[in-house]
Amino acid sequence: MAATEEVPLDDKAKRMRDLLSSFYSTDHTNSSNYGVVSSKYATLDTINSPSFDADHYMNLLVQKSNMETLLQRHVEMAAEIKNLDTDLQMLVYENYNKFISATDTIKRMNNNIVGMEANMEQLLDKILSVQSRxxxxxxxxxxxxxxxxxxxxxxxxxxxxxxxxxxxxxxxxxxxxxxxxxxxxxxxxxxxxxxxxxxxxxxxxxxxxxxxxxxxxxxxxxxxFSDVESIQTRAEAVMLLQQLDFPVDNLKEQLFEKLEQSLGDLQLDFDEKASNLAKSDEFGKQESPDQIPAAHELSTREYVEAVRAYRVIFPDSEQRLIKISHDLVTRHFETIQKRIRIHISSADLLHKLRLIWEDVLLMDEVLPEARVADVCLEATNHAVKQYIASAFSHLLQDIADSLIKVQSGQKEVMKEDHPLQAVLEASKKAMIQGSMGVLLEFRQLLDDNLALLVRLKDLVIVWVQEGFQDFFRTLHNQFLIISGKTDSASQQLAFPDSTQGDKTVAGLVLVLSQLSVFIEQNAIPRITEEIATSFSDGGARGSDSGPAFVPAEICRIFRSAGEKFLHLYIKMKTERVSVLLKKRFTTPNWVKHKEPREVHMFVDLFFQELEGALSEVKQILPQGTSRKHRRADSNGSTASSRSNPLRDDRLLTRSNTQKARSQLLETHLAKLFNQKMEIFTKVDSTQDSVLTTIVKLCLKSLQEFVRLQTFNRSGFQQIQLDVQFLRNSVKDKVEDEAAVDFLLDEVIVAAAERCLDPIPLESPVLDRLVQAKLEKTKEQSSPSS
Structure with a gap:
């Protein structure tokens, strides 16, 4: 039944205490206190209170409950009464047993005490006897x-x-x-x-x-004041003088000057020991690894003992000693910074940092107020950051040194059969090996368990990533400067002044183009993979700042740079030919030109420039697709003397100059309406594409120079002869013969339009002069071959 459910422990214990109190009549205070409570406030829950009113309780219960509830409450109260009687009986039995046990114990104590009084009296008599004696x-x-x-x-x-x-x-x-x-x-x-x-x-x-x-x-x-005595000996002398009541405060300043002077000796000792330690590692560790650090530790311990003595001698010298200790750490790091500016390996840097950290731990033992460890950590932060920046600077300089060989024309490079290719390979090697080398150096910093570097691990990772990002941006800027694409003269350069502006070698620009492609396609992916493997756990950079190294951005920059440098190379080669053409067309008086007898010398110079460009692109660029764009004779320009014999016959039969000019104009208009040809297409990084683009631009320049002159018949025929020789010699060197034919035709048309009497050479005469030039060129090239 529900009435038999257990009463909570606290209520049950309280009820038992109340029962015992009522049984033994030991506590009447609660009854008196509760008696003041008016029964009119009694509720169904106050049945256990001393002021409980049974009649009032029953009236309330009858008013608030139905018959079923009253019967249930009756059963519950009957069960509770039975349980309470049982609990009360058990309590009485338990307490009765305890009373019996206590009675037995008292009886035993009475039996044991019997006779003790007599023994105490005997003990008192003996004590009095001893005292009297x-x-x-x-x-x-x-x-x-x-x-x-x-x-x-x-x-x-x-x-x-x-x-x-x-x-x-x-x-x-x-x-x-x-x-x-x-x-x-x-x-x-x-x-x-x-x-x-x-x-x-x-x-x-x-x-x-x-x-x-x-x-x-x-x-x-x-x-x-002796320079040969140790710091400890001088400090002991001060203590002894102080014990003799000698005014040592007058010597305080001089003593601290001696201590500061000893820092210089300790600094020299640090430089020497660190250098010897690096040399011992470099040359097979000829000395014991512990010998040199132990020697430096001995010097540092002497200084530490001096500081301990000074604190005892001059209790108010704490701030001065703190400043001296900070100065010692600062001097150590100044030595490291000097070595970093020259060049220092990660192993050498770690040796120096380890020596400094040992000094710091020793100084912290005697002067914890100086917080030298915090000063050391901050200085290490700057030193490691400077080391990483210096490593990237040296890498940039190595790449620069490999590139400026072309500009400076060093003998060992010029002796190479393919100097541009040698420089490109050297630059690629400097890029890959140098990048992997600095990553290996940086990895040694992360793997070392030195407490200073462990605390800077996340920062080192961020500095390496930011360093590579800035390195490639700086490298791109240097490429622009060496190529003459920027006017930032105030910018600090890693290249000599001879590489700027109009002094830039065209071959070097071509090398820069292919080096940019190599950086985008090979260097960046490899460096990105290494960074993701070893330098991707840094948490020092905020999440809102984004990644420190963004390879996609760098790839985009160098992809664009490769295209720019390739177009710049083509432009530089074209401009050299343009200078040649300008001199060719501005020097003679074309209105009084004599009858042509041979191909003009400028054609030889043009081919020399073309051969130079061909030699350079063969060293650097791949061959490309061997696809020739040719055209049939019927599709050629009617202005060509070889492609349109009908026009030649008609021009030869006409003696009227005006009619000849009219026909040239008609044929030119017919060409414009009958033929549509794309001359300048996208330039690819191949030999054929670059060389063809150079030839096209040169021929376009030739056309423009022709448009600026006025020719007589002989001048026009000279242009015809030169163009015909070019037509026979250039086609084998380019991939787009159709476009070259078209441009050569444009040159002839332009010359005819600017000619006072555009009567061309007869075909036999033209062929004979061209053939003579070819044989002469062959004879000149035979001895050299």
Whole structure:
């Protein structure tokens, strides 16, 4: 039944206590307190209170409950009454057993106490007897004890008097053996006697002792200002002078100057030990690995002991010692920074940092207030960041050195059969090996367990990523500067001034183009993979800042740079030919030109430039697709003397100049309407594409120069002869013969339009002059071959 459910433990325990109280009638306070409560406030829950009113409770219960509830409550209360009776009976039984046990215990105690009183009386009699005998012994020995104590005091006094008389001799022996600490101990021990009796009984001893102490003070001052004495010896001298009441505060400034001077010796020791340690690693560790650090640690411990002594001697010198300790750490890191600016390996840097950290730990033991570890951590932060930046700077310089060989024309490069190819390969090697080398150096910093570097791990990762991002941006800027694509003269350059502006070698621009392609396609992916493997766990950079190294951006920059440099190379080669063409067309008087007898010399110069470009692109660029764009004779321009014999016949039969010019104009208009040809297409990084583009631009320049002149018949025929030779020689060197034919036709048309009497050479004469030039060119090239 529900009425038999267990009552909560607290309520049950409280009820039991109330039952016991009512049973034994021991607590009437609660009843009196609860009696003041009016029964009219009683509720169904106050049945356990002392002021419980049964009648009122029943009235309330009847009013609020139905018959079923009353029956249920009856059953519950009957069960509770039964449980309470059972609990009360059990409590009575348990307490009865405890009362019986307590009664037995009291009986046993009474039995044990019987007879104890007699024993206590016997003990008291014995104590009184011992006390009386002790008083008798003390009374009999009192006079002798007084005499013994008096003799003992007399003996001590005689020993002190003898020590005072022997003090000058003792001091002399200490001076001779340089045992100044013992001398000061003896003299300070005799000072109370000298103050009391120095002017009477021990006047001579006091005078002799003071003379000896004066000598000791001079000796201690000599040690204090001696450069050969150690810091500990000088500090001990100050302590002894202080014990002799010598005004050491006057020596404080000089002593600190000596301490600061010793920092210079310690710094030189640090430089020498660190350099020797690096050399020992470099040359097979000829010295013991622990020998050099132990020697440096010995010097540092001497300095630490001096600091400990100074703190004792000058309690108010803490700030000065803190500044000196900070200066020592700062000087160490200045040495590291100097080495970093020159060049330093990661192993050498780690050796130096480890030596500094050992010094810091030693200084923290004696001067924790200086917080030298925090100063060291901050300095290490700057040093490692400078080292990473210096490593990228040296990598940039190595790449620059490999490139400027072309510009400076170094003999070892010029002796190469393919100098541009050698420079490109050297630059690629410097890029890949240099990048992997600096990553390996940086990895050693991360793998080292030095406490300084462990705390900077995340920052090192961020610095490496940012360093590569800035390195490639700077490298791109340097490429622009060397190619003459920027006017930022104030920018700090890694290249010599001879590589700027119009002095830039065209071959070097071509090398830059292919090096940019190599960086985009090979270097960036490889570096990105290495960074993702070893340098991707940094958390020092905020999440809002984004990644420090963005390879996609760098690839985009160098992809664009490769295209720009390729077009710049073509432009530079074209401009050289344009200078040649300008000189060719501005020098003679074309209106008074003589009858052509041979191909003009400018054609040879043009082919020399073309051969130079061909030689350069063969070293750097791939061959490309061997696809020739040709055209049939029927599709050619009607202005060509070889492709349109009908036009030649008609021109030869006409003697009227005006009619010839009209026909040239008609044929040119017919060509424009009948033929549509794309001349300038996208330039690819291949030999054929670059060379063809150069030829097209040169021929276009030739056309423009022709348009600026006015020719007589002989001048026009000279242009016709030169163009015909070019037509026969250039086609084999280009991939787009159709476009070249078209441009050559344009040159002839332009010359005809600017000619006063555009009568062309007869075909046999034209062929004979061209053939003669070909044979002459063949004869000139035979001896050289």
């Amino acid at each position: 002790s008083d008798g012994v003390n009374t009999s020995l009192f006079e002798k004890r007084e005499h013994i104590e008096k003799m003992h005091r007399t003996r001590n006094l005689l020993r002190k008097v003898q020590f005072i008389y022997d003090l000058p001799e003792r001091l002399a022996k200490c001076i001779k053996s340089e045992a100044y600490a013992d001398a000061v101990k003896f003299y300070t021990g005799a000072m109370p006697i000298f103050k009391a009796y120095g002017d009477s009984s021990f006047q001579d001893c006091k005078k002799a002792s003071e003379e000896a102490v004066g000598i000791i003070i001079e000796k201690l001052q000599g040690k204090l």
